[in-house]
Amino acid sequence: MRTQGEIEAAVCEGISRFEQEYMGRGPKDIHTHVIGDLLVVRLSTAVWNGSGPLRVSCRGGRRSLPRTGH
Numbered sequence: 352m353r354t355q356g357e358i359e360a361a362v363c364e365g366i367s368r369f370e371q372e373y374m375g376r377g378p379k380d381i382h383t384h385v386i387g388d389l390l391v392v393r394l395s396t397a398v399w400n401g402s403g404p405l406r407v408s409c410r411g412g413r414r415s416l417p418r419t420g421h
Contacts, residue, residue: 359383366392 353361362383371377380395 355385358385362390362392366394
């Protein structure tokens with residue numbers, strides 16, 4: 352039977368390989384935690400133009416998305 356650390360390392364490796372194969376680059380940092388029957392994975396990925404988080408602003412009670420120029 353695998354230890355908890357071995358399971359967490361295997362999940363990290365699999366997710367990293369998936370991101371490299373399908374997204375073109377892997378995560379900058381990855382942490383996996385097994386808590387009972389819950390699997391928590393935290394990825395820290397380098398952000399490049401066009402893939403950053405979408406900012407939402409509220410003006411006059413309405414939510415509006417910024418224009419990207421594309």
